Amino acid sequence: MRAILAALAMLCWVGAAQAESIVLASTTSVENSGLLARILPVFTAQTGIDVKVVAQGTGQALATAARGDADLVLVHDPEAEAGFIAAGHGILRREIAWNDFLLVGPKSDPAGIGGSKDAVAALKAVAAARAPFVSRGDNSGTDALEKRLWKLAGIDPAGQDWYRDIGGGMGAALNVAAGLDAVTLTDRGTWLAFANRRNLVELVRGDARLLNRYDVIQINPEKHPSVKVEPARRLAEWLAGPVGQAAIGAYVVAGEQLFHPDADAPHP
Incomplete structure (x- = not known):
């Protein structure tokens, strides 16, 4: 697994001179823990999509996205997330990991x-x-x-x-x-x-x-036409896919796994 991740991290993307970028409004815990700094460069190396992280509390991250200032959110408050989706701001919520x-x-x-x-x-x-x-x-x-x-x-x-x-x-x-x-x-x-x-x-x-579950939510383009739908979708699917899940599960600090990938078996 580590060899695969290392190989992906070394990939060189050849494309347009101006790399595509998206804004991820994220809870502070996945930023403070060091997870995003470890896994997002792997995604960027594989896709050429640069991810700019705005790390905030979940409520602030959802508010940022509700203003149209983010392309994707990664948060951990199911009740607040349900309200965000019910208000029409979010679609396609995926649970990608849990810890406690x-x-x-x-x-x-x-x-x-x-x-x-x-x-x-x-x-x-x-x-x-x-x-x-x-x-x-x-x-x-x-x-x-x-x-x-x-x-x-x-x-x-x-x-x-x-x-x-x-x-x-x-x-x-x-x-x-x-x-x-x-x-x-x-x-x-x-x-x-x-x-x-x-x-x-x-x-x-x-x-x-x-229990602490982490969900990635795509932004509804009908409500927020400026959202970068395709690159945001690619990141959401990467996080929930085999390479992203392996990257999440491989992140270890002091010999202990910080996040457990669970896109295939989300909590109710």
């Missing part, structure tokens, strides 16, 4: 949640202990899941002195959590690629509610 979310926090574990597989019970314990918690607060897929988990816990943490809403990306949230010895919700890909952990460790994992 984690609750991470200081080794001292002031809320006593380490080793738990129940994310909702863990948040109740965090609130009861008034343990510092960092929220992205950026309308991202991660932020949306966190808000759903707090709702399931029957707790509104907004405005509490132990709850820090930073309005930033995943990397920023992890940096703040590391500085404050706080708990935060993170996707596994960004966590594994994150170097500034200090005292942070994994505390809660394995809850089925922490």
